[in-house]
Amino acid sequence: MKRKSVSYAKWGYIFMIPFFVVYIIFSLYPLIQTFYNSFLDYVIDRGTIGGGWGAETTATETIKFCGLDNYVNIFAKEETLLQSFWNTVIMWIIGFIPQIAVSLLLATWFTDLRLKIKAQGFFKTVIYLPNVIMASAVAFMFTSLLERGGSLFNATSWMTGEDLSILDTVWGTRGTIGFINFLLWYGNTTILLMAAIMGIDPTLYESAQIDGATPRDTFWKITIPLIRPILSFVLVTSMIGGLQMYDVPALLTKDQGNPKGKALTIIMEVQLRKDSGVGKASAVCIAIFIVSAILGIILMFGMNDDKPKKKKKKRRAA
Numbered sequence: 166m167k168r169k170s171v172s173y174a175k176w177g178y179i180f181m182i183p184f185f186v187v188y189i190i191f192s193l194y195p196l197i198q199t200f201y202n203s204f205l206d207y208v209i210d211r212g213t214i215g216g217g218w219g220a221e222t223t224a225t226e227t228i229k230f231c232g233l234d235n236y237v238n239i240f241a242k243e244e245t246l247l248q249s250f251w252n253t254v255i256m257w258i259i260g261f262i263p264q265i266a267v268s269l270l271l272a273t274w275f276t277d278l279r280l281k282i283k284a285q286g287f288f289k290t291v292i293y294l295p296n297v298i299m300a301s302a303v304a305f306m307f308t309s310l311l312e313r314g315g316s317l318f319n320a321t322s323w324m325t326g327e328d329l330s331i332l333d334t335v336w337g338t339r340g341t342i343g344f345i346n347f348l349l350w351y352g353n354t355t356i357l358l359m360a361a362i363m364g365i366d367p368t369l370y371e372s373a374q375i376d377g378a379t380p381r382d383t384f385w386k387i388t389i390p391l392i393r394p395i396l397s398f399v400l401v402t403s404m405i406g407g408l409q410m411y412d413v414p415a416l417l418t419k420d421q422g423n424p425k426g427k428a429l430t431i432i433m434e435v436q437l438r439k440d441s442g443v444g445k446a447s448a449v450c451i452a453i454f455i456v457s458a459i460l461g462i463i464l465m466f467g468m469n470d471d472k473p474k475k476k477k478k479k480r481r482a483a
Contacts, residue, residue, distance in 0.1 A: 196454070199447045206231040207443035235448035245426060246434060246449060250456075252339075252422070253430045256414065257407030259343025264351045265399065271351075272358035273384060293352035303345055304416035308332070311341065335427040338418065342428060345413050350406075354399055361395035362388060401461045408457055411436070 206229040239246045271292065275285055282288070295303070310317045311332050321331040331337035365388065373383045389396075411432035414422065420436070422429025431453055438446035 199450050202444055202447035203235055203451050204230060204232060205444045205447075206234070207447075209443060231444065235442075235444045236452070239445055239448050239452065245429065246431070246452075248426065249422075249429045249431050249434045252427055253408055253410055256339050256342045256410065256428070256430070257346070257404065259339060260346030260350075261403055261407065264347045264354055264403070265396075267347075268351050268354035268358050271355045272362055273388065275355075276359055276362045277380075289356070292355055295348050296350065296352045298349070300345070300349055300412045301416055303349065304413045307341060307345060308417055332417065333424060335424055338424060338428045342410075342414050342417060345417075346407075346410070350403070354403075357395055357399060358392065361392040365391050397465055401464050404460060404464070405457050408453055 206227070208227045209225075238244065274280060275282060275289065309315055311321060311330055312318070313330055315330070318330055321337075322328055324331070331341060369387050369391075370383055373387060378386070409432055410430045414428050414430050415433055415436070418428050420433065422433055431449060435446045435449050438449070
């Protein structure tokens, strides 16, 4: 007689149910609804009745089907979407380049057994601590320090050579936003890269050292190639987060994106249209989704190492 075997495969699907339920409710359904709204001329008029704390609000919605008009309109000359896109990309790059450079340096230091760095737990906590602080709190702190009357206003006005705050200049504002994003996220990136480096077989480094490889050689020939998947993950997720940048520039510029609209991000554009043009705002969101997907796919394929595949093809051809 054959004994009945117990299958535990179903438990994996059962444990995955909560994830899919949450994903469908809070991610998939809003995405489908946003896609549907992008084809509508959707305006919300919020009126008020009474006054003071007891004021009642009534909202009237005007909804008309307009096809692809919203997608055409958001790319019109009078629209600021393209400028906002480049603003977002520039501020993300300003923060991401020092973020990945410093994170790689710190991750390499902390995982190098030859350096014997003491109190690593303390330093790792200090590095990661800014990631725990709310971005809004950090933005308010920098605003109070740098704006007119702030404790650093005299120093910044001396740096600019005029009676201006750094936040009154385009690149000063962009640089401050990029620095805040760097400060908030380099700790998280460092932890990810440390985990990737610690997963590399130590015998590879030992063999390289025996063969006379310098630390620079082992970094570029062993560390970087083997942590490429994690680097790709960091790059893609950082880019997607950068395109969704909102809280820091909004609080730093008081939702205006000044000076000269050069700190206005795409998500700030969406917030500005949330009542007067829900359809246009939805079209902008779908455009962000498509751009993020395309850039993410390009980066993932660009970071993949296809050399083994090429070697296999050459062997087959031979």
